[in-house]
Amino acid sequence: DVKVTQSSRYLVKRTGEKVFLECVQDMDHENMFWYRQDPGLGLRLIYFSYDVKMKEKGDIPEGYSVSREKKERFSLILESASTNQTSMYLCASSLLNKDYGYTFGSGTRLTVV
Amino acid sequence: GDSVTQMEGPVTLSEEAFLTINCTYTATGYPSLFWYVQYPGEGLQLLLKATKADDKGSNKGFEATYRKETTSFHLEKGSVQVSDSAVYFCALSDSGGGADGLTFGKGTHLIIQP
Numbered sequence: 001d002v003k004v005t006q007s008s009r010y011l012v013k014r015t016g017e018k019v020f021l022e023c024v025q026d027m028d029h030e031n032m033f034w035y036r037q038d039p040g041l042g043l044r045l046i047y048f049s050y051d052v053k054m055k056e057k058g059d060i061p062e063g064y065s066v067s068r069e070k071k072e073r074f075s076l077i078l079e080s081a082s083t084n085q086t087s088m089y090l091c092a093s094s095l096l097n098k099d100y101g102y103t104f105g106s107g108t109r110l111t112v113v
Numbered sequence: 114g115d116s117v118t119q120m121e122g123p124v125t126l127s128e129e130a131f132l133t134i135n136c137t138y139t140a141t142g143y144p145s146l147f148w149y150v151q152y153p154g155e156g157l158q159l160l161l162k163a164t165k166a167d168d169k170g171s172n173k174g175f176e177a178t179y180r181k182e183t184t185s186f187h188l189e190k191g192s193v194q195v196s197d198s199a200v201y202f203c204a205l206s207d208s209g210g211g212a213d214g215l216t217f218g219k220g221t222h223l224i225i226q227p
Contacts, residue, residue: 098206099164
């Protein structure tokens with residue numbers, strides 16, 4: 001079964017910590033994405049990547065960075081976590097042709113205290 | 114820019130009722146349209162899709178027809194079950210061919226009561 005795997009389901013971090021969220025896909029997809037999901041706001045795109053070492057800002061990139069050193073892995077980095085980054089984070093991947101749809105991971109619920 | 118509008122709910126129905134969740138969109142060009150479902154504690158799963166006008170997507174008893182004239186992609190099911198309780202997201206992919214993300218609606222929380 002094809003999968004997008006996020007390394008943690010739940011994380012609790014302290015304000016100011018550097019936080020790494022990892023995402024791995026086994027479908028040889030070109031595109032990978034990071035979204036955050038908040039009540040009343042839906043899904044908002046943070047960053048995406050269409051190739052190794054390539055990255056593009058989404059709608060809300062402030063306070064985040066990403067890394068894609070290998071095709072199958074896309075990491076989201078919170079350089080200095082803040083309480084307003086408490087959220088559900090969803091990773092997704094797709095073929096270059098987005099008409100096939102996205103495959104999502106199960107999500108990481110991050111709490112910053 | 115592109116946008117998707119859907120009722121947020123919660124929408125509460127009895128088992129075996131008919132379901133409609135409305136979705137309308139604004140986009141340039143000819144987007145592809147999707148419905149995703151999110152069960153409690155899980156990520157989103159692709160439910161169905163349509164890539165051109167008048168196409169009908171269907172899966173697990175759910176259907177949606179791509180209506181270009183009304184810019185809509187309403188989700189329907191003839192007889193819902195308790196197991197259909199979830200959050201449903203309508204989304205579009207622009208026709209530009211780039212890798213940028215899907216545009217999602219805010220989601221509709223569906224509750225089916227036995």
